[in-house]
Amino acid sequence: MKDQLEKIKSEALKQIEGSDALEKLNDIRVAYLGKKGELTKVLKSMKDVAPEDRPKVGQMVNEAREAIEAKLEETKARLARKAREEQMKAEVIDVTLPAVKNHVGHSHPNTIALEEVERIFVGMGYEVVEGPEVEYDEYNFTKLNIPANHPAKDEQDTFYINKDIVLRTQTSPVQARIMEQGKLPIRMIAPGRVFRSDEVDATHSPSFHQVEGLVIDKHITFADLKGTLAQFAKEMFGEDTKVKFRPHHFPFTEPSAEVDVSCFKCGGTGCRFCKGSGWIEILGCGMVHPHVLEMCGIDPEEYTGFAFGVGLERIALLKYEIDDMRLLYENDIRFLKQF
Numbered sequence: 523m524k525d526q527l528e529k530i531k532s533e534a535l536k537q538i539e540g541s542d543a544l545e546k547l548n549d550i551r552v553a554y555l556g557k558k559g560e561l562t563k564v565l566k567s568m569k570d571v572a573p574e575d576r577p578k579v580g581q582m583v584n585e586a587r588e589a590i591e592a593k594l595e596e597t598k599a600r601l602a603r604k605a606r607e608e609q610m611k612a613e614v615i616d617v618t619l620p621a622v623k624n625h626v627g628h629s630h631p632n633t634i635a636l637e638e639v640e641r642i643f644v645g646m647g648y649e650v651v652e653g654p655e656v657e658y659d660e661y662n663f664t665k666l667n668i669p670a671n672h673p674a675k676d677e678q679d680t681f682y683i684n685k686d687i688v689l690r691t692q693t694s695p696v697q698a699r700i701m702e703q704g705k706l707p708i709r710m711i712a713p714g715r716v717f718r719s720d721e722v723d724a725t726h727s728p729s730f731h732q733v734e735g736l737v738i739d740k741h742i743t744f745a746d747l748k749g750t751l752a753q754f755a756k757e758m759f760g761e762d763t764k765v766k767f768r769p770h771h772f773p774f775t776e777p778s779a780e781v782d783v784s785c786f787k788c789g790g791t792g793c794r795f796c797k798g799s800g801w802i803e804i805l806g807c808g809m810v811h812p813h814v815l816e817m818c819g820i821d822p823e824e825y826t827g828f829a830f831g832v833g834l835e836r837i838a839l840l841k842y843e844i845d846d847m848r849l850l851y852e853n854d855i856r857f858l859k860q861f
């Protein structure tokens with residue numbers, strides 16, 4: 523038995539010593555220590571050994587196993603080291619080759635402008651909320667005082683999904699959605715994408731962005747609206763910016779106005795940028811119509827409020843002096859990088 527074990531051991535060690543690849547080592551491990559391996563066979567034949575000799579034989583088997591395992595480990599480490607050295611020699615790096623550069627993206631001018639608008643209004647205590655882009659005709663029109671057959675419905679060339687569902691033409695439906703929730707007072711802005719069936723040109727796109735604003739509370743007056751938008755214009759376009767409110771009509775506000783800011787390029791004297799007028803139109807606004815409040819479950823005797831809607835692209839184009847809206851949608855990194 524002893525001789526047999528010695529033979530197995532020396533045979534195994536010799537094979538390990540002579541092996542030149544990691545895979546071969548594993549084969550050797552299986553051949554000697556595996557379930558059907560040589561050494562395991564000896565262990566299985568223990569039942570034929572006289573009981574008094576068993577501890578001795580057991581010890582010998584263990585010694586042989588330990589010796590083989592130790593040799594396997596040692597050889598494995600040696601072979602791994604050798605393989606790594608060879609790899610290092612083979613994989614020579616040519617440091618003169620041009621490097622593969624990482625191209626980092628860039629915030630879109632719309633995103634930069636929106637972050638600025640949000641910063642300004644959040645600073646005044648507004649919450650930023652969102653509404654769905656695919657909207658019920660009812661929210662997009664009816665609840666905003668634009669009933670079926672109202673001529674204002676024609677002005678916004680609408681994409682209809684079916685007769686009740688549209689791609690929203692404005693962010694104003696978010697006003698109705700928020701008012702309906704019944705949590706008062708309200709002070710929110712709602713940025714988002716809107717859709718109109720317009721042809722693409724330098725100032726139009728079938729999909730663009732607006733930022734809606736809505737404030738509902740007790741004792742809100744037109745003075746609050748004027749003060750808020752004047753402050754917004756100053757923070758957005760510079761401290762010297764003046765605002766002008768021109769009477770206008772929107773179905774869901776009464777009275778309504780369009781707001782111009784003094785041209786921040788020429789300061790109001792007239793230039794190419796403001797087409798000589800000294801003023802640039804930026805948004806629509808007004809006091810929320812009492813009927814709209816009623817339709818959304820708010821008592822117009824107790825609460826009043828104002829609303830406004832800004833075109834985000836318009837702000838971005840003005841602020842960064844971009845003269846063609848199409849540039850905003852092409853996403854050419856050479857263009858985007860400039861802002």
Ligand code: DAH
Nearest residue numbers: 692694806807808829830831
């Ligand atoms: N939704 C209007 C538009 O797309 C803009 C607007 C005007 C929004 C007046 C308002 C508002 O909230 O009070 O033309």
